[in-house]
Amino acid sequence: MALMYTRLLVLITVSVTLFGVGSSNANYQKGPQNWRFDFNYTGEPFRHPKPIQSSRRIIVGGSNNWRFGFNYTEWAMKNAPFFFNDTLVFKFDPPNDTNIHPHSVYLLPNLWSFLRCDLRWAKRVANTSHGGGEGFEFVLNKWKPYYFACGESNGFHCQSGMKFFVMPTFRWY
Ligand SMILES: *[C@@H]1O[C@H](CO)[C@@H](O)[C@H](O)[C@H]1NC(C)=O
Ligand SMILES: *[C@@H]1O[C@H](CO)[C@@H](O)[C@H](O)[C@H]1NC(C)=O
Ligand SMILES: *[C@@H]1O[C@H](CO)[C@@H](O)[C@H](O)[C@H]1NC(C)=O
Ligand SMILES: *[C@@H]1O[C@H](CO)[C@@H](O)[C@H](O)[C@H]1NC(C)=O
Ligand SMILES: *[C@@H]1O[C@H](CO)[C@@H](O)[C@H](O)[C@H]1NC(C)=O
Ligand SMILES: [Cu+2]
Numbered sequence: 001m002a003l004m005y006t007r008l009l010v011l012i013t014v015s016v017t018l019f020g021v022g023s024s025n026a027n028y029q030k031g032p033q034n035w036r037f038d039f040n041y042t043g044e045p046f047r048h049p050k051p052i053q054s055s056r057r058i059i060v061g062g063s064n065n066w067r068f069g070f071n072y073t074e075w076a077m078k079n080a081p082f083f084f085n086d087t088l089v090f091k092f093d094p095p096n097d098t099n100i101h102p103h104s105v106y107l108l109p110n111l112w113s114f115l116r117c118d119l120r121w122a123k124r125v126a127n128t129s130h131g132g133g134e135g136f137e138f139v140l141n142k143w144k145p146y147y148f149a150c151g152e153s154n155g156f157h158c159q160s161g162m163k164f165f166v167m168p169t170f171r172w173y
Contacts, residue, residue: 059135060164065091066103066131066150068157073130076164084168088138088148092131103157105136108147114165117158119151128152140168157171 033044058079065069082088095102105126108114113121126136140146150162 001123006031010046032097050065055087055139055159057087057089057137059084059089061091061147063070063155065135066162067092068101068150068160068162070102070165071161072148073161074107080165080166081103081169082140082149082166084143085132086140086168088140088166090126090131090136090138092128094129094132101150103150103162104128104152105130106149107149108149108163111147111165114149114163117155117163119149119155119158122149122151126149143168 055161060066061070061072061075064075077080090103090105092103093099104124106119106124108119109121109123112118118149125138130136136150145167147165148163150157
């Protein structure tokens with residue numbers, strides 16, 4: 001007797017569940033006009049999958065290039081996300097008689113060094129001459145955070161805004 005009750009209960013539960021799904025489906029399909037209205041069937045999401053986009057070449061700072069007095073942390077936040085194999089291009093003039101405060105590019109080992117602009121364990125990836133011409137190119141080819149900073153004036157440039165970090169991500173398509 002108890003077993004029969006259990007079976008009946010299960011049966012009812014299953015029916016209710018099926019009915020529930022059925023009715024919610026019905027509701028779902030009640031408003032295809034709305035759905036059609038909201039979604040543009042000729043738009044992006046409904047096209048064939050796009051081929052993998054070729055890696056981008058991104059000028060750090062945009063038209064500001066790599067210079068003193070610009071906040072690169074803000075720039076990086078506005079330009080995120082960055083992807084695997086994106087190339088960052090640092091453009092800065094090599095030193096000469098008039099350009100007496102040139103720049104450089106260092107990689108800091110961790111967030112702590114980054115926050116403090118502590119260059120003690122930093123690795124120089126570009127010296128003051130490497131940013132001329134087409135600029136110094138750095139490819140984001142590892143899945144790790146990259147902490148960039150200018151290493152000039154003993155951390156003063158870094159503290160004044162010449163630093164940013166990026167974490168390259170995978171593309172979804
Ligand atoms: C649908 O998307 C295409 C391409 O994105 C656009 O040219 C067209 O104007 C859109 N149509 C409507 C009705 O939004
Ligand atoms: C990045 O580039 C390397 C070398 O060109 C290639 O082997 C790798 O598949 C690329 N990775 C992605 C995620 O595009
Ligand atoms: C020195 O560098 C500045 C830019 O910082 C550039 O405008 C100028 O032409 C350079 N002078 C020489 C002699 O190369
Ligand atoms: C920068 O490095 C290059 C070699 O990659 C070297 O020839 C040049 O003298 C260096 N410049 C400075 C200012 O250290
Ligand atoms: C740069 O911008 C970030 C984010 O808005 C801010 O936290 C930071 O203090 C700014 N740096 C400087 C040197 O102004
Ligand atoms: Cu600098």
